[in-house]
Amino acid sequence: MINFIVLGRNKHVLVPVLQSIRSFTDAKAIAIGSEDTKSLKWSSLCEQHLVVNFDGSDDDAFVALINSIVEKIQYVTLIPADCDAIRMTNRVRERLSLKITPIPMTATLDMFDDKWRFYQFCKQNQVAVPATRLFESKEQLDYNALAGEFGVPFVIKPVNQAGARGVQIIRSKAQFDRVISRNHAYQYAPLVAQTYIDGSDIDISFLADRGQIGAFAIQQANDSSVEFVHNPELEQMASKLCKLSAYHGVMHIDARIDKHSGKIYLLESNPRFWASLSASAACGLNFVAESIQALPRTRGIRRLTAGKSYISHPVLHPSTWPALLSDGGDNGRLLRAMTFDPHALGSFATALPSLALRQFSRRASDKLRVTKKLNSFLRSSLEQKRLTKN
The missing domain is CATH 3.40.50.170 (Formyl transferase, N-terminal domain)
Known part of the structure; x- marks a missing residue:
């Protein structure tokens, strides 16, 4: 059925x-x-x-x-x-x-799905966002003016693309010319230029019922895993956005923690489900199941602020194998869905060469780094011995 x-x-x-x-x-x-x-x-x-x-x-x-x-x-x-x-x-x-399932009205969706309008909404409501400016096309971009306004590096990105398409962190005039101004394939429009926040990524995902958050997860991710963390400041920022917009449905917000000040800046929002959705389900908060349940809830807000889950194929992570083979609960079912589904196996087989190349490059880089440290240590020791003899 x-x-x-x-x-x-x-x-x-x-x-x-x-x-x-x-x-x-x-x-x-x-x-x-x-x-x-x-x-x-x-x-x-x-x-x-x-x-x-x-x-x-x-x-x-x-x-x-x-x-x-x-x-x-x-x-x-x-x-x-x-x-x-x-x-x-x-x-x-x-x-x-x-x-x-709960979804936002189209006008609300359009605002949160547009990076410029999201910036304007946050700015008007005193929610921290990086300095941002709108440009109708790349022909309006001037490197020297942008570098003077935002500093270097700065960020260029389309207002209406997802999955980091078109996002460029500009670190030099040569790079700007190569990837944007002289790149005929770069035809995104409109664009925003934005101050680059030097720090670490942190995201919040939530399900809201007419402005009230019913469930949320705060995460920090790397290439292969997602770790869920506690951050009251980001929780408060998301709650404020929900209330002000009367948001209804799921959303995923990208943010960064400034490494110098510790301040959190919101970068953009995705008013929909997201690619790392299975990670929160693996750690006990299934946003799809939460969306299917009747709202509003009476048991209070569900929070996911601890736990770790891999987002790459489970076969790459031996620690998941026992649950994959014997766990009859939700986590085991999820792991088997990610592992044995023919579509997942096909995607994994297609991605395997690039995964192997990344792993080889990572190991080669680590080996080079160790070699450099060893050489530096040997040079220092030899220099110390020479000075001692003299």
Whole structure:
């Protein structure tokens, strides 16, 4: 029986949503996506994969499809996973006869999905953000003026792209010319220029009910793992944004901690599910399950501020193997969904050469660093002996 319909055109968001569903239930799911998500037809995480256009041209067909499913099955929940899915759902939601997980209204979504408008909203409400300025095209960018205004390095990024597409940390005039001004492939517009915050990344993910946070997780990530941490300042900043915007649904906010002052700056928001979603599920807070439950909650805010989870394929991490093979709970189910699903295996096989290259480069770099330290130590010792003899 089909109980969930997951909608979205971003494969990097759809997959962790499907994995999160599998971790807590055996209920079946259908994925409705785009040409970019067609590889999910090989996945065991969904019973079927269908393709629609998200530009409005398939809205009527989408409504007819959803309502035909609901006629046959009584309890079905629609999960709009990304921004295009939320916009599509909002356009037709009055014509749909099924439960929909919490999502923001389109006007609110558009504000948080635009890096310039997000900056303006934060600035107007005294929430710390780096100094930022809007440019309609790259032709308006002048390196010397930007360096004078923001210092070096500074950041250039599109206002409307996700997954770090188009983001450049500019450290020199030569780099600016090479990657932006003389790069014919760099055609993003509009753009923002922003002060670079020298420090460490920290993110907060949350589920809100009409301005009130019901669950949140604060995380710091590296190439292979996510660690959940406690940070009351970031929690307070996210809570303030929720209340001021009456936000409804899930969101992931990128922030940085200034290494000199310790101050937190919000960089951008993603008013949708996110790519590292499975990490919080592995540590006990499943945002998909939380979204499906009826709101509001009476048990208080659910907080995830401790724990660690790997985000790369579980086969690379022997410490996960016992749970992978024998854990009958949510974590074991999630690990098996991430490991044995045909789509996951195919993606892992495709990425394996680059993973091996990164591992080799990392080890070579570590070896070079050790060699340099040893050589420096030997030179110092020889110099000390020479001075002693003299």
